Amino acid sequence: MKTRDTLKIIIRSVNDFICDLAENDIEKLSSGDYTISYKIVKLKNKNIDKIDILSETSFLEIIDLLDKCSSRLEGLNIIDNKFKSKLEIEKFAKFIDVAVMKSDKVDKIKNNIVESTVGARIRSEAIQKKEI
Template sequence: MKECSVAVGQAMRRLSSALLRLSPEDLDKLTDPSYDLEIKMVRRRVKEESDSSAIEDVSSIVEKLTGFSSREDAANFLDSNYSSKKPLEQIARFLDIAVTKKDRVDGLRDKIIEGTTGARIRSEAIKGSE
């Protein structure tokens, strides 16, 4: 019985906390009988879970990308090691490349390659060195 009362106490604290976050208009709706009240429980993601795919050393990845002799080699490296959007976003942000929600994996990959390998190749072409 004690376990049940502890659980009820915890639930009441969480409910009161949620009530304190409501706007005055929403509080008025609670007392209005024309509105129904529903409780929705949503599981929060723990911070460690969401950051588990963080890349350890982005600067070494950028250095490696800059060193490739062709854009195709850089694309193959990214495809084989970072095929999902999240790590590509981390690399792009490290390079100060604009990232939007609409960006797709292939678009991010191309932006990263142009910001690293492509920039070096263009620079060498302008200087006339090989």
């Protein structure tokens, strides 16, 4: 059983690493001229599950709140209140399929999330001439 849990931790770590690769790194790997090398480093704190700060159910609740927003500013306020770090915001953005680059600042990621959720719905309703 212990081996299985250890394997889960290792696979999760490798998966997180691959998911965090930038688009240009993925292109380099797919060209065949590059390879991935691993380096094992000690974590600063022992909270291994820190990456899983918010669960999928929390993300779904946040999506529901964003769906009920009547303005982009409301959406930004929700994101400001729900997320404490850039890491949390990046994980949420990836969860809802919003592109995130490593060089993106927190404000840009927040704006992209709001534009992809609240903004898209507002534009759609305006096109369909529905009341907001």
